[in-house]
Amino acid sequence: MPNLKELVIIGDGFAAAVMVVHLLQRGISRSSITVIGPGDLGKGNAYNCASLFFRLNVREDLPIVFSEDPLHFARWAEQNINDPQAKTEAGYFYRRQDFGRYVCELITQECESDQLEQIKAKVLNLTGAENNWHLELDNQSTLIAKKVIIAAGNPSPNWPCKVTLQQPTSVTPRLIENPWTGHFLESIDAQENIILLGGGLTALDAINALEGRKHQGMVYVIAPRALFPPEQAPWQKQGQPSWPQNVSPARLIRFMRNYLPSAPTNSAEWQSAWEELRPNLNALWQQFSPHQKKSLFKRLGWLWSLYRFRASPQTIAAYQRLKEKNQIQFVMGRAKEIKCSEMNVTALLGNGIEVEGDRILNCTGVASDQLLQQLIEVGLAIPDPLGHAIAVDKNFRVMHLSGEHWNSLWMIGPGTMGSLGDVIAASAIAKQAEQLAIQLS
Ligand SMILES: Cc1cc2nc3c(=O)[nH]c(=O)nc-3n(C[C@H](O)[C@H](O)[C@H](O)COP(=O)(O)OP(=O)(O)OC[C@H]3O[C@@H](n4cnc5c(N)ncnc54)[C@H](O)[C@@H]3O)c2cc1C
Known part of the structure; x- marks a missing residue:
């Protein structure tokens, strides 16, 4: 054959x-x-x-x-x-x-x-x-x-909302649909106002790169919550949790809540406990029914992503430096449309807020x-x-x-x-x- x-x-x-x-x-x-x-x-x-x-x-x-x-x-x-x-x-x-x-x-x-x-x-x-x-x-x-x-x-990544091009051919460089390689950085002028759509690790990569290249314009981060994943701490696993038998999703959440200390999430103490919990989670997840998996992810998926994907210290330091210079601002909400003209790009959020900039980066994930x-x-x-x-x-x-x-x-x-x-x-x-x-x- x-x-x-x-x-x-x-x-x-x-x-x-x-x-x-x-x-x-x-x-x-x-x-x-x-x-x-x-x-x-x-x-x-x-x-x-x-x-x-x-x-x-x-x-x-x-x-x-x-x-x-x-x-x-x-x-x-x-x-x-x-x-x-x-x-x-x-x-x-x-x-x-x-x-x-x-x-x-x-x-x-x-x-x-x-x-x-x-x-x-x-x-x-x-x-x-x-x-x-x-x-x-x-x-x-x-x-x-x-x-x-x-x-x-x-x-x-694909744009998570409608994109309207007012000048189709000449303005597309304002829209960076996939920022994962970082090629877009070459064309960014230091004075531009940049919109980051999404507040996860891709947005932090962009912040680290912009700050490292001495960016001078504003950076707007559009996200449902004004929160970045915590910085990685020097955590070390110390012990092993003794999980109860027959863990339901509700029991899993209760057990994890009780196991995690009240220390801040960017502390080594909290992250060590979190990492001690993780090795057992896949086996427990596999025992849940499709319905249980779906509802657990719906309730806690965002929290999981926030603490599971912690950030490198370099990216958080870059964010802090931009913050000290008042060069970065969270805008809470979700984009429902992006409008792009020859002059600028505007993100229209579901809550009525409009954010205007020179370029928008899609940091919303896969x-x-x-x-x-x-x-x-x-x-x-x-x-x-x-x-x-x-x-x-x-x-x-x-x-x-x-x-x-x-x-x-x-x-x-x-x-x-x-x-x-x-x-x-x-x-x-x-x-x-x-x-x-x-x-x-
Ligand atoms: C931007 C980014 C940063 C990450 N950073 C980290 C990190 O710092 N640490 C960490 O542990 N994990 C990180 N991850 C998580 C990541 O999932 C894993 O680490 C790992 O790299 C995934 O490897 P992969 O080959 O499954 O996927 P990918 O890296 O996505 O590679 C898949 C490849 O398959 C190709 N492909 C897709 N479809 C087809 C097709 N139909 N035919 C032929 N080829 C195809 C794609 O073009 C791509 O090149 C990151 C993920 C992303 C997207």
């Missing part, structure tokens, strides 16, 4: 790269693996950053790729990264582009790049079933695979994945309980009916969060890759 591949990995980011590394280390042959993704294998959306100001939000001992050698990255960083500004009281927070370089090197160490087949394209459609999966690529080619692992990661949507539409997959991606079982097999799964289609990475819990950080994804490689070998 022409173009028949043994095992295809869809995606070229961190998840795809660590999947390759763990498969090779378990004895799967290079010639049986084909990676499909448009960029350098290992960088993906998270670590393919042009900006030197975009840093990891975790200290050096936390991105763990090999569970038996947790300090592998920390050692590599010490030898290969020259970045005096990485050092803080809470540990070393390296640039994301340097972490991308590390992941690319892992691949090079495992195999010469020409020995691993990577097709530089995106998969538009995945059809077929079990024995043969048909993949349609955006370079007009098609191929057939016996097994497929989806590692498509974080879908690039969009929805077209490939996963397509799988749901043709009935090859079902939505996960949160409706964010597709459902998988605890062995990462894609579900096609409630209780039924494919034996030749898997997914790892952030898309598995609705089914499996907190799988967003690099170390959680690497663990999934390690477990799936064991199954496949």
Whole structure:
């Protein structure tokens, strides 16, 4: 059969790269693996950053790729990264582009790049079933695979509201729909007033970059709450909570509330307790029904995101410096429309407030994945309980009916969060890759 591949990995980011590394280390042959993704294998959306100001939000001992050698990255960083500004009281927070370089090197160490087949394209459609999966690529080619692992990661952001262009061709540079790489920074004039739509880690990256480039204009942050995630503290896990039996969502919340100290959330004491709670949460999450997962996320998803994704000390320091100079202001609300003219850009909020600036950056996070949507539409997959991606079982097999799964289609990475819990950080994804490689070998 022409173009028949043994095992295809869809995606070229961190998840795809660590999947390759763990498969090779378990004895799967290079010639049986084909990676499909448009960029350098290992960088993906998270670590393919042009900006030197975009840093990891975790200290050096936390991105763990090999569970038996947790300090592998920390050692590599010490030898290969020259970045005096990485050092803080809470540990070393390296640039994301340097972490991308590390992941690319892992691949090079495992195999010469020409020995691993990577097709530089995106998969538009995945059809077929079990024995043969048909993949349609955006370079007009098609191929057939016996097994497929989806590692498509974080879908690039889309505007969360209507965008009205009053001068369609000449004004689009005012609208930065995807700020993840940081390329937009080159074109920003220091006097511009910048609107950041969203108040999470992407907004903090932009603040760190603008402040680092000595920005002089105003920065407006549009968010439902005037709060940024807390700064990482030098936390260390001290103990292990003794969880009660049969934890319901309500009991989980009560238990976590009682376990967490009343200290501030940016203190080492509070963050240590939070990190002691985390290792058990995925197993508990997996026991909840789809309805329980949905209502828990609806009630507490924003709080979870706030404290789970803490910020690097560098970004919070940059925010404080802008604040001292009265150069940054929160505007509370949600955008319902963005209007862009030749002269400026205006965000109209649902509460009637209008915010005007020279440029707007979309810092609202991931969009929805077209490939996963397509799988749901043709009935090859079902939505996960949160409706964010597709459902998988605890062995990462894609579900096609409630209780039924494919034996030749898997997914790892952030898309598995609705089914499996907190799988967003690099170390959680690497663990999934390690477990799936064991199954496949
Ligand atoms: C901007 C950003 C910053 C982050 N920072 C951190 C951090 O500091 N620390 C941390 O622990 N975690 C961080 N994360 C979390 C992140 O989810 C993981 O660390 C990890 O990088 C995710 O890897 P991934 O390969 O699953 O996804 P991604 O990094 O999103 O890579 C997925 C890749 O797959 C490609 N792809 C998508 N669809 C297709 C398709 N249909 N066909 C072919 N290719 C496709 C994409 O183009 C992309 O290159 C960050 C995430 C983002 C988005």
